[in-house]
Amino acid sequence: MKILLVDDHQILLDGLKFLLQNQSFVKQVHVASTVEHALIQIQSEVPDLIVSDISIPEIGGIAFAQKVKALFPQTKLIFLSMHEEPYRVKEALSTNAEGYVLKKAAHEELLKAVREVAGGGLYFSTEIQKILIQRMRFPEDERILTDREKEVLRLIFEEYSNKEIGEKLHISERTVETHRKNIYQKTKTNTLVGLLKFALENNLV
Amino acid sequence: MKILLVDDHQILLDGLKFLLQNQSFVKQVHVASTVEHALIQIQSEVPDLIVSDISIPEIGGIAFAQKVKALFPQTKLIFLSMHEEPYRVKEALSTNAEGYVLKKAAHEELLKAVREVAGGGLYFSTEIQKILIQRMRFPEDERILTDREKEVLRLIFEEYSNKEIGEKLHISERTVETHRKNIYQKTKTNTLVGLLKFALENNLV
DNA sequence: TGCCAAATACCCGATTCTTGGTATTTACCC
DNA sequence: GGGTAAATACCAAGAATCGGGTATTTGGCA
Numbered sequence: 001m002k003i004l005l006v007d008d009h010q011i012l013l014d015g016l017k018f019l020l021q022n023q024s025f026v027k028q029v030h031v032a033s034t035v036e037h038a039l040i041q042i043q044s045e046v047p048d049l050i051v052s053d054i055s056i057p058e059i060g061g062i063a064f065a066q067k068v069k070a071l072f073p074q075t076k077l078i079f080l081s082m083h084e085e086p087y088r089v090k091e092a093l094s095t096n097a098e099g100y101v102l103k104k105a106a107h108e109e110l111l112k113a114v115r116e117v118a119g120g121g122l123y124f125s126t127e128i129q130k131i132l133i134q135r136m137r138f139p140e141d142e143r144i145l146t147d148r149e150k151e152v153l154r155l156i157f158e159e160y161s162n163k164e165i166g167e168k169l170h171i172s173e174r175t176v177e178t179h180r181k182n183i184y185q186k187t188k189t190n191t192l193v194g195l196l197k198f199a200l201e202n203n204l205v
Numbered sequence: 206m207k208i209l210l211v212d213d214h215q216i217l218l219d220g221l222k223f224l225l226q227n228q229s230f231v232k233q234v235h236v237a238s239t240v241e242h243a244l245i246q247i248q249s250e251v252p253d254l255i256v257s258d259i260s261i262p263e264i265g266g267i268a269f270a271q272k273v274k275a276l277f278p279q280t281k282l283i284f285l286s287m288h289e290e291p292y293r294v295k296e297a298l299s300t301n302a303e304g305y306v307l308k309k310a311a312h313e314e315l316l317k318a319v320r321e322v323a324g325g326g327l328y329f330s331t332e333i334q335k336i337l338i339q340r341m342r343f344p345e346d347e348r349i350l351t352d353r354e355k356e357v358l359r360l361i362f363e364e365y366s367n368k369e370i371g372e373k374l375h376i377s378e379r380t381v382e383t384h385r386k387n388i389y390q391k392t393k394t395n396t397l398v399g400l401l402k403f404a405l406e407n408n409l410v
Numbered sequence: 411t412g413c414c415a416a417a418t419a420c421c422c423g424a425t426t427c428t429t430g431g432t433a434t435t436t437a438c439c440c
Numbered sequence: 441g442g443g444t445a446a447a448t449a450c451c452a453a454g455a456a457t458c459g460g461g462t463a464t465t466t467g468g469c470a
Contacts, residue, residue: 009287014312015220033309082214104238107219146446159396161426174449181429182446191364192427196401351416366456379419386459387416395458 001118002028004047006038006064007080008056012103016051019107025115035064046072049118051110054081054092065095076117080110084127099123145186152179153199156192206323207233209252211243211269212285213261217308221256224312230320240269251277254323256315259286259297270300281322285315289332304328350391357384358404361397 003026007013013031020029030047032038035056041047050068054061065077078099079092092100098117101110102125113123145153155165162180166173184190187198208231212218218236225234235252237243240261246252255273259266270282283304284297297305303322306315307330318328350358360370367385371378389395392403 009217009308010311011285011306011308011315012214012217012220015217015224018223019220080216101216103214103216106215110216148447157398159398163426171447172449174451175447177427177429178449179447180427184428190428192397193362193364193401196398200405353417368456376417377419379421380417382457382459383419384417385457389458397457 001026001049002045002047003030003114004038004041004050005029005031006033006035006050006052006056006061007031008033008053016107016110019111020114023111023114025118035059038064039067042068042072042075047075049076049078049114051078051080051114054079054083054088062091062095065092065097069096078110078113078117078123084131089128089131100128101125102127145183149179149183149186152176153183153195156180157196157199206231206254207250207252208235208319209243209246209255210234210236211238211240211255211257211261211266212236213238213258221312221315224316225319228316228319230323240264243269244272247273247277247280252280254281254283254319256283256285256319259284259288259293267296267300270297270302274301283315283318283322283328289336294333294336305333306330307332350388354384354388354391357381358388358400361385362401362404 003020005013005016005020007016010033013033017029017031020026030041030045032041035058038050038052042050050065052061052065056064061079061081065079068075069077076099077095077097078101079097080101080103081088081092082103083089084102089100099113099122101113101123105125109125116123151169152165155168160168162176163173166176169176184195187195189195189198208225210218210221210225212221215238218238222234222236225231235246235250237246240263243255243257247255255270257266257270261269266284266286270284273280274282281304282300282302283306284302285306285308286293286297287308288294289307294305304318304327306318306328310330314330321328356374357370360373365373367381368378371381374381389400392400394400394403
C-alpha cells in the first residue's frame with residue numbers, strides 16, 4: 001500500500017513516516033508539507049491512501065481533500081487533526097473522507113484507522129463519533145447564516161462600520177443593520193464580542 | 206542522555222520518540238501528554254533535557270516550563286511549537302529556555318537543537334532569531350497593558366458593557382471608559398473587532 | 411521624601427450600534 | 441404559477457461607545 005502524508009509540520013511528518021514504514025502492510029510512504037507539493041506527488045504516483053491535516057496554510061486541508069477526491073475518487077482519505085469542533089468535522093466529512101483521527105490519539109489508533117480504511121472500511125475517533133451522534137439527534141442546529149449574512153459578518157470582522165459595509169456591498173446602511181440583526185438572532189448572541197466568538201468558533205470568518 | 210517529550214498530541218509524541226531513540230547520544234526517551242504526567246515523570250527521574258510544546262491544555266507550556274526550571278534549574282529546555290508569534294516567543298524565552306524549534310521544521314533541526322543544547326549551547330530556529338533581532342531593534346513595542354487594563358479587557362471579552370464592568374470592579378463607568386480608551390491607544394486599534402483580534406493574537410484573554 | 415506611572419474619575423459632543431417594527435423585490439423550488 | 445426564503449430597504453428611539461479633554465489619588469521606587 002502506498003500512503004501519502006500531508007501536514008505542514010515537518011517534524012510530525014518525519015515521525016509518522018517512520019512509524020508507518022515499520023508496518024508490514026505499508027509499502028511506500030511519501031510526505032508533503034504543502035498542498036502544492038502533495039498535488040505534485042499525487043500526479044506522479046497515485047497513493048492508495050492519504051493521511052492529511054486539516055489546518056494546512058493557504059488552501060486548507062478541506063479544499064485539498066475536495067480536489068483530490070474529485071481527481072482520484074478511489075484514493076482513500078483520513079484526516080489527522082487537532083481539531084474536534086463540530087463545524088470542522090462537518091466540513092471534513094463533506095469531502096467524503098473515510099476517516100478522522102485526532103492528533104491527541106495514540107499512534108496505534110492511526111494505524112488502526114489506516115488498516116480499517118485500507119480494507120474498505122471507515123474509521124472515526126470516539127470523539128468524532130460522538131459529534132456525529134449529536135448531530136443526528138439535533139439536526140436543527142444546522143440552519144446557519146445565509147451567504148449574504150456571512151459576507152456581512154466577514155466585513156464586520158474586517159473592522160468596517162455598518163455604513164462602510166453598505167458602501168462596499170452597494171446596499172443601504174439600513175439593510176446592513178437588518179442583516180446584522182438577523183445574524184444576532186440566528187447565532188443567539190447579542191453583543192459584538194459574542195458574535196465574534198461565535199464566528200471564530202464556527203469558522204465563519 | 207535522558208529526554209522527556211511533552212506534547213498533548215500523542216501521535217507526535219510517538220513519532221518523535223521513535224526518531225530520538227535512534228540517536229546514539231540519546232539514552233532514554235520518556236513521553237508525557239499532560240503536564241501532570243510530565244511532572245510525575247520528572248519527580249521519579251530527572252531528565253537532562255525536556256522538549257515541550259507550548260500550547261498544552263489547562264496549565265500551558267509556559268507555566269509548566271517555569272515550574273520545571275524552578276525545581277530543576279539544571280534541566281535543559283527546548284520548546285517545540287507551531288507558534289511563531291512574537292508574544293509567544295517572548296513568553297517562552299522568559300522561562301530561560303535553551304531552545305525554540307518550530308514544528309514546521311524538519312526533524313533534523315530538532316536533533317540539531319537537542320545536540321546543541323545538550324552540549325551547553327542554545328538553539329533557536331531562524332524565524333525565532335529574526336524575532337529576537339527585531340525586538341532588539343524596536344524595543345519600544347514592549348509597553349503592554351497594565352494589569353488593570355488587562356482586567357478590563359478580559360471583562361469586555363466576557364461580554365460586559367462598560368457599566369457592568371464598572372460595577373464588577375467597583376469603579377465608575379467613566380474610569381472604565383478611560384481604561385478602554387487607553388487600551389485602544391496602546392494596542393493601536395480603534396474598533397472592538399480590532400481589539401479582539403489583538404487580544405487573541407497576544408493571548409490576553 | 412519626591413517623583414512617576416497607574417488607577418481613578420468626570421465632561422461631553424459625535425458617532426455607532428441595537429432592536430423593535432414593516433414592506434418590497436428577487437430567486438428558486440415544487 | 442404560487443409559495444417561500446433571502447435580500448433588500450426604511451423608521452425611530454434608546455443604549456452604548458468613541459475620542460477629545462482634565463484632574464486627583466495611590467503605590468512603589470529611588
